[in-house]
Amino acid sequence: MSRASLFVPLGIFISILALGYVGFSLDARNQLPSALLNKPFPEFSATSLLQPDVKITKAELLGRPVLVNVWATWCPTCKSEHEQLMRIAAETDVLMVGVDYKDIPERAVQWLEQYGNPYDYVLDDRDGSLGIELGVYGAPETFLLNAAGEVVYKRVGDINVRIWENELLPRFQALDIKLHEQSGVDR
Amino acid sequence: MANVYRKSYPISAAAFLTCWFSLLMLGGVITHAESQIDIYPFADEVEERRYKGLIEEFRCPKCLNTNLAGSDAPIAKDLRRTVYRLQVDEGYSDQQIRDYLRERYGDFVLYDPPFSAQTWYIWLTPIGLGILALAILGRLLGRARKQAPVQLSDADRGRLATLLEEK
Structure with a gap:
């Protein structure tokens, strides 16, 4: 037995350590990849939260890029990302759609009055059925759709400045979404 | 005195704990079954x-x-x-x-x-490791078979005999 082969067990041990290190440092451990990625956004028909007699369907979302944000008043993380959503709404031309997920409509209306409404459409999904169509398992979750209505990006968790700069902004640019430069400088 | 003390407990402490533990486990099973109430x-x-x-x-x-x-x-x-x-x-x-x-x-x-393209490795890794293990086993067996028996000289035999007798 050669001397070098004595180090084989040590090598195996180190590779197990490395595997564990990599495995446990993947921060996406509890984030599932969306089954919808690169697929068309599902057909739906939902009631508008602010105009309960109006139905909104997928047809309203076609023709330009859309940011679909799943939120609720019971979700503290949604509160923390709200300011960033307001900035995105003010600084870009993207169509913003909010899905009010498993929520009490009155509370949601009050929330939007109190903190501001970044959304062009707010869908009332009080029983969570639209959420199931979207593969939502918590809030907040955010989808970016291209003009053809295909999901090009999904984020599970809050939209913060880091996510905006590193993940959303490059995709907004790729989709030719207009940015208003004036306010874009001083976020 | 010690004897009386012992007699008042018909089961040992270990058995007593085992019983309690089983009851706890049973409780856990019941709660689990009741956790979905729809x-x-x-x-x-x-x-x-x-x-x-x-x-x-x-x-x-x-x-x-x-x-x-x-x-x-x-x-x-x-x-x-x-x-x-x-x-x-x-x-x-x-x-x-x-x-x-x-x-x-x-x-x-x-x-x-x-x-699928994303999951092939979780299916193929065990098969690959099995093949690797068989290859290593085969090599070890082959090496053992090739080993020639050791020839002892007469002097060595004499030493061996004395060592065994000493025992």
């Missing part, structure tokens, strides 16, 4: 058993290592309701229900991942 009407027992089998089969997307039947998460409750609706109201087959959930929540909800 009550759905079924036409017959076969349908009900089918439903129970299905919710046992899918993984709760929120809670990583619990199935839909065993989870208290709101999303698990919603998905149980969805499975019931698809099975009873829409008349879906088991496979259609599997496909429905997989289209929305991905392979993750199936405990049994299909063979």
Whole structure:
């Protein structure tokens, strides 16, 4: 037995350590990849939260890029990302759609009055059925759709400045979404 | 005195603890069974058993290592309701229900991942390791077979005999 082969067990041990290190440092451990990625956004028909007699369907979302944000008043993380959503709404031309997920409509209306409404459409999904169509398992979750209505990006968790700069902004640019430069400088 | 003391306890401390532990475990099982409290009407027992089998089969997307039947998460409750609706109201087959959930929540909800571009390695790694183990075993056996028996000189035999006698 050669001397070098004595180090084989040590090598195996180190590779197990490395595997564990990599495995446990993947921060996406509890984030599932969306089954919808690169697929068309599902057909739906939902009631508008602010105009309960109006139905909104997928047809309203076609023709330009859309940011679909799943939120609720019971979700503290949604509160923390709200300011960033307001900035995105003010600084870009993207169509913003909010899905009010498993929520009490009155509370949601009050929330939007109190903190501001970044959304062009707010869908009332009080029983969570639209959420199931979207593969939502918590809030907040955010989808970016291209003009053809295909999901090009999904984020599970809050939209913060880091996510905006590193993940959303490059995709907004790729989709030719207009940015208003004036306010874009001083976020 | 010590004897009397001992007699007042017909079972040993270990057995006593085991009993308590078993009771605790049983309690855990009962709570577990009661954790899902939604009550759905079924036409017959076969349908009900089918439903129970299905919710046992899918993984709760929120809670990583619990199935839909065993989870208290709101999303698990919603998905149980969805499975019931698809099975009873829409008349879906088991496979259609599997496909429905997989289209929305991905392979993750199936405990049994299909063979695909993303999952090939979890299927092939055990086979690869098995082949590797057989190759190593084969080499070791081959080496053992090739080893020639050691020839002892007369002097060595003499030494061996004296050493054995000393014992």
